[in-house]
Amino acid sequence: NAGVTQTPKFQVLKTGQSMTLQCAQDMNHEYMSWYRQDPGMGLRLIHYSVGAGITDQGEVPNGYNVSRSTTEDFPLRLLSAAPSQTSVYFCASSRTLGTSSYNEQFFGPGTRLTVL
């Protein structure tokens, strides 16, 4: 049981390049999400998914695309990277997403992205 895995661990891009951050979980969780962490800002939600084929925007979705074709995988795409997207990105998953649920969210180890 690997939990939540993310690849790559580090990435440097030039402005305008595209890339995909990978996230996978092996816990059969319905809910998956992407956050970005910037100094002094905490973690902010980018996109989330409540199941295969279902995605929705979070607090800071601009510049990012997601899709969820399988329960296990939830990739995050940067179509045209900008320096403002320099950040640490965390993927998380939990059993469900419910307003009265106390499910723990499990976090991946993070991807540190630098856009020059």
Added chain:
Amino acid sequence: AQSVTQLDSHVSVSEGTPVLLRCNYSSSYSPSLFWYVQHPNKGLQLLLKYTSAATLVKGINGFEAEFKKSETSFHLTKPSAHMSDAAEYFCVVRGGPKLYGGSQGNLIFGKGTKLSVKP
């Protein structure tokens, strides 16, 4: 809308002295509250969670937090700091229904408190 405010961006204590990390929340819905810890260059780990069963919640590594509805607070405490407690701590609220201005169950993070522990 729901929000979380961590009142201190940085707290410094000496080893063996008590730790207090302050958190206030805003919610028109009955909140679910959490504390997460992030050690340097690591991911996030759940310290404890408020499940409404008891207002005093015990977590891992000797940490605990008390939910005070009248003060809308969920402060994190530990009686005696250890060097290994040096990390960043996040107070988190789970959003309520969108109908009430919530984030539909998604987590809302505070901006974090960096805890330094001096020998």
